[in-house]
Every structure is written in C-alpha cells, then in structure tokens.
Amino acid sequence: MIPYGKHNISQEDIDAVVEVLQNGWLTQGPKVQDFEKILSEYVGAEHAVAANSATSCLHVACLALGVGEVDIVWTSPNSFVASSNAALYCGADVDFVDISSKTFNMCTKALEAKLVEAKAQNKLPKVVIPVHIAGQSCNMQRIKELADEYGFKIIEDASHCIGGSYQDKKIGSCEFSDICVFSFHPVKIITTGEGGMATTNDAELKKKMDMFRSHGITRDVEESDGPWYYEQQELGYNYRITDLQCALGVSQMKRLDEFITKRHELAKRYDEELSGLPLKTPFQRSDAYSAYHLYIIQLDDAANRREVFEGLREAEIFAQIHYIPIHTQPYYQGLGFKKGDFPVAEDYYSRAISLPLFPGLTEAEQTKVIETLKGLL
Numbered sequence: 001m002i003p004y005g006k007h008n009i010s011q012e013d014i015d016a017v018v019e020v021l022q023n024g025w026l027t028q029g030p031k032v033q034d035f036e037k038i039l040s041e042y043v044g045a046e047h048a049v050a051a052n053s054a055t056s057c058l059h060v061a062c063l064a065l066g067v068g069e070v071d072i073v074w075t076s077p078n079s080f081v082a083s084s085n086a087a088l089y090c091g092a093d094v095d096f097v098d099i100s101s102k103t104f105n106m107c108t109k110a111l112e113a114k115l116v117e118a119k120a121q122n123k124l125p126k127v128v129i130p131v132h133i134a135g136q137s138c139n140m141q142r143i144k145e146l147a148d149e150y151g152f153k154i155i156e157d158a159s160h161c162i163g164g165s166y167q168d169k170k171i172g173s174c175e176f177s178d179i180c181v182f183s184f185h186p187v188k189i190i191t192t193g194e195g196g197m198a199t200t201n202d203a204e205l206k207k208k209m210d211m212f213r214s215h216g217i218t219r220d221v222e223e224s225d226g227p228w229y230y231e232q233q234e235l236g237y238n239y240r241i242t243d244l245q246c247a248l249g250v251s252q253m254k255r256l257d258e259f260i261t262k263r264h265e266l267a268k269r270y271d272e273e274l275s276g277l278p279l280k281t282p283f284q285r286s287d288a289y290s291a292y293h294l295y296i297i298q299l300d301d302a303a304n305r306r307e308v309f310e311g312l313r314e315a316e317i318f319a320q321i322h323y324i325p326i327h328t329q330p331y332y333q334g335l336g337f338k339k340g341d342f343p344v345a346e347d348y349y350s351r352a353i354s355l356p357l358f359p360g361l362t363e364a365e366q367t368k369v370i371e372t373l374k375g376l377l
C-alpha cells in the first residue's frame with residue numbers, strides 16, 4: 001500500500017525521545033523552549049509558541065488577537081475544517097473568500113471585492129486566515145496591503161508549509177502577518193506525533209498565546225505573594241505539548257531541508273511524467289518556494305475523478321482529496337452556508353486528487369503511481 005503522506009523517523013529521532021524518557025522532564029521542561037528556539041530561528045521570527053496541535057495554535061492565535069463573539073473571521077474554503085473552527089471556538093462569525101483557480105489559495109481579487117462590500121455594510125473581518133495550500137504561499141504582500149487598508153489582522157495557516165519560503169524569506173517569518181501557524185501531524189512535513197507551533201514578532205502576542213496555551217496563567221505579574229505565585233488572568237486551556245514530542249521536533253528540524261529537497265525532486269518527476277495527460281500539474285508561483293506538503297493534480301474531466309481515485313485504490317495507491325470545501329460540510333450548512341457559495345473552490349474540489357508525496361516514497365513506488373494513472377487516463 002502506498003499512502004499519500006508518511007512520516008519519516010530516523011534512529012536519531014528515536015534516540016532523542018528515549019533520552020528524554022530516561023533523563024528529562026516529560027512536560028513543561030526545557031525541550032519545549034529548545035523546539036521553539038530552533039524553529040523560530042529557522043523561520044526568522046522573534047517568538048514561537050509550541051502547542052499540542054496546529055488547531056490549538058489557531059485557537060490561541062485568535063484569542064491573542066482578541067477575537068470574540070462580536071467579531072468576524074474570514075478564511076479559505078479550501079482547507080481543513082480547523083482553519084475556520086478555531087474562530088468558531090471564540091464565538092466569532094466565520095465567512096470564506098473563494099480561491100484562485102490557478103493557485104487554489106485565497107484569491108486576492110475576491111478578497112478585495114468582499115472587503116469593499118463588507119465595508120459598505122460595516123461588517124469588516126477582524127482577522128483573515130490565509131491557508132498556504134499544499135505548501136505554497138498565498139500572495140501575502142497583497143493580503144498585507146489590504147490588511148493595512150481595511151484594518152484586519154492576519155494569521156497564516158501554514159500547516160502545510162514549514163520549510164517553504166516566500167519572497168526569499170521563510171514562511172513563519174511573519175513579514176506579512178501577525179501570527180503564523182504550523183502543524184506537526186504525521187502526514188505534514190515534520191512531525192511530533194501531534195503538535196503545532198505559532199510564530200510571531202510581537203512580544204505581547206507571544207505572552208498572550210503562552211497564557212492561553214496554559215490555563216490563562218502567568219508568572220509574569222506586577223505584584224507577587226512570593227516565589228510560588230502565579231495568576232490566572234484569562235480563561236485559558238491546557239494545550240501544552242510534551243517534552244517527548246518537542247525532542248522529536250528538534251530532531252526532525254535537522255532534516256527539514258533534506259525533506260523539502262526530496263519532495264521537490266519527487267514533484268519534478270511527477271511534473272515531467274504527467275505532462276501530456278488530461279490533467280493539470282500544480283502551478284508554482286515564481287516568488288515562492290513550496291514546502292510541497294501535497295502534490296495535487298486537477299483532472300480536466302471532473303466526471304472521471306471517482307473512477308480514477310478508485311482505480312488508484314485498487315492498485316493499492318491511497319491517494320487523497322484535499323479539500324472538501326469547508327462551507328459544504330453539514331455543520332457549516334447548519335450555519336447557513338450553501339453549495340454554490342464558493343464556486344471556484346467547489347469546481348477545484350471536483351477535479352482534485354493528491355498523489356503520494358513524502359520523502360520515503362521510492363522510485364519504484366512513484367513509477368507505479370505514474371503508470372497506474374497513465375493507464376486510468
């Protein structure tokens with residue numbers, strides 16, 4: 001069986017975790033800060049907050065930016081449900097901005113048009129969450145210009161994107177955003193089992209995210225009863241990540257660039273071998289270097305999608321579909337969204353297939369994927 005994504009664990013990774021088990025703190029110890037430091041230095045951000053998932057990071061990011069019941073948050077319909085659920089956890093209203101038919105990321109023209117309309121109705125978003133689909137950056141420069149003009153904050157959902165860059169800066173540098181969030185679920189680029197990280201250049205946001213991650217508690221207080229003293233200043237959560245996981249994360253970071261290079265090599269081979277078939281291979285922006293979390297093809301004929309997907313399954317190739325547009329999920333239909341609301345995302349979904357792409361994919365396995373696809377088309 002060939003999965004669409006798979007983690008890659010080395011003996012060094014195993015040794016790093018065992019070393020914590022034998023000698024270290026299991027949680028709230030120094031490995032958490034080590035992981036935050038190595039990642040923030042890698043991406044070029046001042047601060048980082050590690051948590052038990054990217055979903056938790058998105059939630060604390062929204063909370064730190066003050067998202068509450070009176071607020072509106074916009075994201076891309078072409079994402080995992082966590083991108084918008086995080087705003088719903090805060091009691092905010094969620095809406096979506098349709099995607100570009102070229103990049104499958106949030107369309108900045110659609111964003112601008114929606115902002116003009118929202119301003120007229122006095123319903124501007126407090127936060128916009130662009131999602132870097134498949135590991136390729138959104139047009140962040142334009143989104144930031146619109147943020148300055150319309151006064152919203154930006155959280156990048158970079159769950160697919162650790163190791164990628166945009167305009168020669170690493171994703172996560174927050175050059176064009178307030179906060180950037182990564183995921184370390186095993187199918188993502190590097191893993192901690194479950195886990196996530198939020199980066200920022202704003203010390204105040206870092207402090208707030210730290211607090212919301214751990215019960216709303218801080219030891220950084222104006223007046224103290226003594227060395228034992230802490231204060232709960234907000235209603236926070238237990239979203240902490242363990243030292244075991246962070247030891248794995250630190251170890252995985254050492255191979256991050258290697259992983260990305262391998263993903264690019266595999267993607268290049270797909271590009272070459274699949275050209276000429278009735279499908280589109282992924283468009284690459286000239287100002288971005290993708291982390292290539294996913295290799296998403298678009299079939300020319302959507303009517304073939306199911307047959308192709310099932311044909312791959314029969315050949316033991318577990319392709320995936322990313323993503324069912326969030327607004328078409330029953331829960332979101334219950335919030336008033338309808339099929340047809342974001343037609344580009346829906347058309348994209350009907351043609352999309354994510355082919356296997358991960359550093360351990362062998363040449364023979366990739367050949368099998370390519371040949372099976374050629375046979376089916």
Ligand SMILES: *Cc1c(COP(=O)(O)O)cnc(C)c1O
Pocket residue numbers: 052053054055056079080082083131157159160182183184185194195196
């Ligand atoms: C994986 C993913 C998430 C959630 O990440 P977790 O670490 O599993 O919580 C959020 N957004 C996107 C786009 C994702 O792919």
